[in-house]
Amino acid sequence: MDIAGKKSSLTWAVHISVLLLVALWLFPTLGLLVSSFRTADQISTSGWWASMFPTQQNLTLRAGAPELQVFEDGLYVIEGALFEPDSGKEISRWGISSRAYDAYAPGEIVPLNKGGEITLGAGGQYRMSNAEPFTGSRGQRIFVTVTSPPEFTLRNYQNVLFDPSNREGMAKAFLNTLTVTIPATIIPILIAAFAAYALAWMEFPGRALLIAAIVGLLVVPLQLALIPLLKLHNEIGIGKGYLGAWLAHTGFGLPLAIYLLRNYMVGLPRDIIENARVDGATEFQIFTKIILPLSFPALASFAIFQFLWTWNDLLVALVFLIDSTGETTVMTKQIVELLGTRGGNWEILATSAFVSIAVPLLVFFAMQKYLVRGLLAGSVK
């Protein structure tokens, strides 16, 4: 009877920590998603969680330049509006000096430093007047504290995905990443499935040693091989390009793939395979008719792993793929360079990041039941 009570308190602890973990993982993603629909101004003034509410910003704007002045009723006048009409923005305080940027309320008439006066309405309409002509080439600076209504826009996505003149855009990099990722996922699985079957179910001398060698290869850091391998690629004429990237991803992914699949296949019931042998099936028939269908969870889970790795890979792409023509750039590289040049442009970063994680998210949700099953591959017999 005690046991049941204990169990329930533990369950609570489990539920709460699961909830916390889910929140921990979900919030940054949600933040990215929301930020990717906001404008730069909005992001710089308030967090994404405040995106549903009006935001208050301090802006430095300029009135029209002196060349726009008109002479009316004995006064030189410059008139105009700081915002588009119907923008919904409302000015609460304003000023004409950086030291007193919120000195005045809308509608006040204020003397200008260089003579004349200025007034600003809550909607952003201003009027400057002076008995003398205005001089200089730049308009008067106006500091405003403005409340803007919430604003969501698809422009970031349009900019990042569909603007062909944007050399920092993601559209081409997205296709390039797909071009790298799909073959780099399929090729190692094909090879590894054959190898795993052989290592699991075919008797040949040195099999144990071969398995040990593959386990050994798991711990070799791939950084060691980067430059020698690239040299080899250059010498045999592959150079930098998709083929080289596929080969590299295949090579670096194979040890784990073989190890994972072999451990899973070893756990399949021996009886089925021996029955098939007795019935006269060839090894190839056993592999295609029995082993492959039964290993589907393991294959799928490795496919997810490999897909995510190659999708998020930067190192291998930099070394083996991206050549000096810039035609083969991938998304990770685009984003890294964006971090440098657009470190403050969160709307572009968030949109690019979301474009980049959208596909892995889809893949993960579509295949997650296999991921869990596959994670157990080989661990339970």
Add this chain to the structure above:
Amino acid sequence: MKHILLAGAAALALSAGMAGAASDLAGEQITVFGPWLGPDQENVEAVLAAFAEASGADVRYVGSDSFEQQILVDTEAGSAANVSVFPQPGLAADLASRGFLTPLADGTADWVRENYAAGQSWVDLGTYAGPDGADDLYGFFYKVDVKSLVWYVPENFEDAGYDVPESMEELIALSDQIVADGGTPWCIGLGSGGATGWPATDWVEDLLLRTQPPEVYDGWVNNEIPFNDPRIVAAIDEFGVFARNDAYVAGGAGAVASTDFRDSPKGLFSSPPQCYLHRQASFIPAFFPEGTVVGEDADFFYFPAFAEQDLGKPVLGAGTVWAITNDSAGAQALIEFLKTTEANEIWMARKGFLTPHLGVDTSVFGDPTLQKMNDILLNATTFRFDGSDLMPGGIGAGAFWTGMVDYAGGKSAQDVADEIQAAWDALK
């Protein structure tokens, strides 16, 4: 039908002939790899597009924030671009000594001597020892920068009643004044992707030139004076006076290392101003907010020298070195093109470009501030090239950068200098 085809072909041949004698490069692909991204990438692409048009070649530019790392991988493996643009002559010298660069065509050195202001010094900066130990001209300087500049917003100075300081003492007094008035004087950002830390090396170099005679600077650059010499450590600490003072830096000293150098000037333009002063080279207007008119909305003054130290007016500068990393007729032609006034004037008409080329028409400059930069150069009693760019790549594009990030993060100047010297010893 055949007639029309033939006529068309003849017309094509004619127009190709008229496009210039260099059009034998038609269809050849020339790749260029450099450190510029964003606005500067657009500028360099405009220059390269003019070359492509003149020669018929297919010119591709790729920029990277991690230029210094990527160029090593690419040259080592033999897959480098035709022409690479080095921000650091020291790194180019490293690669030249390992045989990865191709010497420039004969006569280039003479051309530079004749057509560049202080031509011999540009030749010296581009001449490196090859793999056989023989000196050759490997690097062609195109686009130089003056680094000893402090940027400010004149209207903010006007509003607050500040004057442009004439000496370092006045500059520090002005900083204190701004703090006393409730403002923050400086915006400092060291972030730059794989090159994070370099803006701090410029500070240290500028301050070393202002606290020690130029001979100390020269000795430090070739490590005859060790990095952990007390005079160098003092210069690092002088940088700390600005960067490690929470009251002096926008966002506090902790924000220095994490703020990107391209974002940090934006604080000058915010409302209310996050800072009033920003020390950065002549290229920084490319990263000012859109629509900023240099000379009116933003201006600069010379990063002044200490009045009490009798060291004159030292000026720190830098430049980018174009070198051939994968020889081809197109690569040679591109270097040849950079010698033309046209190649210089295209970028001059944009932003952030200075050139030592004597033949250019200075009226095409995109902003009027260039004359002032020239004056700063002309009034200099000492001109020194950016020291970190002359040091071996492992120091000037490595240990010095990371050391300055550590220093900004709170490590002592002595520890940082000791570590950089240890890294230098390990390279020897």
